[in-house]
Amino acid sequence: MTRRSAPAAAVSLLTAGLLALTGCGTTVAGAGNAREPSAPSATPSVDYAAQAAAAVARHDKLFPEIAARCAGQGAPAAAGTPGAAGTPGTRPTDPEAGKYAENHAYKQQAELSPGARCRGDAHAARIRAAMTGSSGGKGAPHTVDELRALLMGLGYGFDSGGVYGSGAVNVSFVLSVPESGPCVSGRLGPPVSVRAHGVYVEGGCLEPRGGH
Template sequence: MRKRATTAALIVAIALALAGCGKEHATAGETPGVSDTGSTPSSRNTSGSPEPTSPSAPTPSAPPASPYVEPGAGDGAPHYRENNGFRIPADMSPASAADAQREAARIEPVLKHLWQQKKWDPATVRTAMLQLGYKEEHFDAKGQSLGGTLQVKPMDSRYENGGYVTPEGARVGLRVHDDACVTAFVQKTNYQVSTNGPYLEGGCFEPRGGH
């Protein structure tokens, strides 16, 4: 009986020892992918540094307006007025504009009559203008006016077929005041009379070129 009791006690002791070892193994084990604090690891790349965050693309904005475009200047090209100032007539005062229009009304029927008679050469046109009482303007060697208000010139030459040609006809320029002119022309196809302020480099006539 004593031997059997001793054997039974030994079996119980071994069983208890085996049960204790199993519990300790389970406590030391960890669930894959979960830290000992129970939190999920952060996402990282193969180098161990955080994955970079792609920045959001900036919203495109409209380009700023050109600082060189001048409002109302021809086609809006940069420096239009600066580059073409020699072709822009000066302003006329209301009184001067009225006087210029009155002289234009005297000249128009004379040019119409010459055009109907097919007489548009500069000499004939000049004679007709002098008969209206105008005085032809003359200049000294420096370009200073010596008096008179009327100029009659041939038509501007133009480039055709490899060379410059001067069309038939005549141009008329009459300085009514320092700020007002009558300009006109008569040629084979038509005639025209208009008023304008003087040009910086051409007087009553619009200059063909500038600096």
């Protein structure tokens, strides 16, 4: 009886030893080894009002005379509100007029805050004076190249726009006021025309082509 039981006991001991050796290099999932999943980090909110104020401050350093003129015009808007030209946010009651407004909705522009309107009008007046030669500069431009050089000399770029035309024919420009906006568009004429406006609802200062 003892001889027959010995092999079985040896097998049991050998099996137990193998399990013990295997366990030394094995990590067993359990309460002692599991890690609590880290909580997802919260996405910080963007302070658009602070960004707009910082942009206006950078603008004011570039154009101190316009900053002085528009001081006290209220806090800058974080974003414009799309609206139809003339009466933003209204819709004609006449069916035909309503259809026309719908077909030309792509031409809608963002509404300007009082501060943006003041800056835009001041820049428009500054550019108009240079384009007509009344600001005491080198004289009025007559070609695309002359107008581009004049605007760049005044401190304007064309990241959102450009100067367009063929020679001295139909010369016009579109630009965004550096750092803060808004848009300023104009043409040599005659007569010279320069105006400030908000960005188009489809984006950018250049009037989009489209509609239906």
